[in-house]
Amino acid sequence: MTVITALANQYYLYIRKDKKPIAWDIYDTKPPFEFSLTTYFAKVFQAIEKSSVISGLVFYVTWNEIDELPSYGQNVVVFVLGDEWYRIPKYAHKVRAVFKCVGTRSILGCNPLLHPSLLNLLTLIQFLRILVVGVPGWVNYHWHKFKNLALGKGQITPIYDIPLGYHNSKNLPIKNIESRLYDTYFSGSVIHREYPVWSLKSWLGTPKALSRKLMISTLNKFQQKHPQFKVELSITGGYHNRTSEDERSYCEIMMDTKICVVPRGTSFETTRLFEGMKYGCVLVTEALPSRWYLDGAPVIKINDWQELPGILKNLLENKELMAEMHNKSLNWWHDKCSEAVVGKYVIGKLNREFKGNLGVNLDPP
Template sequence: MTVINALGNQYYLYIKKGQKPVAWDIYDTKPPIEFSLTTYFGQVFQAIEKSSLISGLVFYVTWNEIDELPSYGQNVVVFVLGDEWYRIPKYTHKVRAVFKCVGTNSILGCNPFLQPSLLNLLTLIQFLRILVVGVPGWVNYHWHKFKNLILGLGKITPIYDIPLGYHNSKNLPIKNIESRLYDTYFSGSVVHREYPIWSLKSWLGTPKALSRKIMISTLNKFQKKHPQFKVELSITGGYHNRTSEDERSYCEIMMDTKICVVPRGTSFETTRLFEGMKYGCILVTESLPSRWYLDGIPVIKIKDWQELPGILKTLLENKELMAEMHQKSLNWWQDKCSESIVGEYIIAKLLREFPVNLEINLDPP
């Protein structure tokens, strides 16, 4: 395996068990294999390297592999970017630290009993499935915590939450909110997977699909009722299917958008939230989980997308409020979610695990 020696730490992209990890030069804009979110996390890791505060670690970056790794030890740090089942990796007790997008604690995000609806029923079913799927990892994690406590082996490292960031957001000049062309914009998938005829999902849908259908229907009605406002909609197969031209167009339109609607994906937390924030859009979202980078976030949260027309009209008729929220969105990105801030957060957590500057002899996988 080729090891990149110019870096203080070693970085590997790891797809799934049974496959060899692929060495990743984090300064290379085109990773050796197709892997989502590397644009954002490449810069996060560059901030870590620039600090020179930690060195000698093996960083495994995986999408949703939670069962096993190529190697373990106190020099191994894992980043799980795409596990939307909120699972606790089985190997947590074998490594120095685990950083996880989306986290390990799901939220219901609605009250299906006081506010009964098909969407809330599907949300409850999905929430319960996530709890069931997460039981083995939870039991394994807490068993090892208990065993370490009884045997005096020390604490197992916590699992740290980190933001999803963006897929391939371009660095564009920030446009003044008043001069932006589109009042609101959504580009994304509604249903990106076909389910077999015998699946309940093919008949009832999923929380993501139903939520987005309601949102799009509401936006279309808003546009007809208020033709003076510019609403831009583009239904796609999802960001995994975007071409480089699609990416450029998406970023340019997002920068030209005043209000970014952020419907849920499979989870409530999506890359769109961070893409819109980075560009200073005013964000209208559904429920969001409690995370260090989301608590207090300057967004407008709604329980039902049918509330959206009133919110859009109120915002678009209040230029001062929009300018204020635009700046708050930019500030939140810079102070909480930007690549350098997340890099500092990771460094702080690793230095807490390692009380002195890290100098570990590497045993490459």
């Protein structure tokens, strides 16, 4: 492995087990292999380095590799950024700490019995699939947890939830909510991949696709009924198909947007939520999981996108409420989800759980 000596800790991008880890200079604006979230997490790691609190650790940053790592030990910390199956990594008991976007606990987010619909049925099926897929990791983790306690070795590594952050969010001057051009805005995909004709998904759809189709249909009807409001829609080919020009346009329009609608993706938690929050948009979302950085967040949650027209109209006709939600959104980003705060959270967890182990400095100099 190539060691980056300029840093107090070593950082590697680890794509999958059949590839070698790639040394990552977290200050490089163009990493050797760019996951969708490296811009945000590079700044998280920079905050860790700037603090000078921890040193001598090896950070593996992976997208969804939950089976193997290049090495293990009490100096290894893992960040899993893109596993939307909510799985517990098989190696969790062999490393110092695991930090995971999306987490390990899925939510149903609807009531298919009280509100029967194709969308809620598919959501239930997806939820059950996630539970089944997660069984091996859950059994493995709790077996090692029991074994450690039985042998008097203490508890094994907890798995910590962390926010997704943003894909690529420019640092733009915050615009006053009243002066923004767009009343509401959505840019994104409805179907990000084509399924073969024999797949049920090609006929029935997915929770993401059905939810977004309903949201877009509702927004179009809202604009027809209320032409005085400016609704901006841009349907793209997929999250990973954005060009750098798309990113600039997306950021600039988002900063010029009053209300950001946040439909679910494959999971309920999406980068759009944090991008809108960072820019001080008023956020309208579907169900959200219970996380330390989401509990109490200043968002408006809806059960059905058909509720959206009434919510939009009420918000846009209440300038005081819009200004209040705008400020709360900015403050929540700054206090709960910003790179510096997440970096401090990581340091705090490493300090609390593993302070005093030989070979790793976890105390301030």
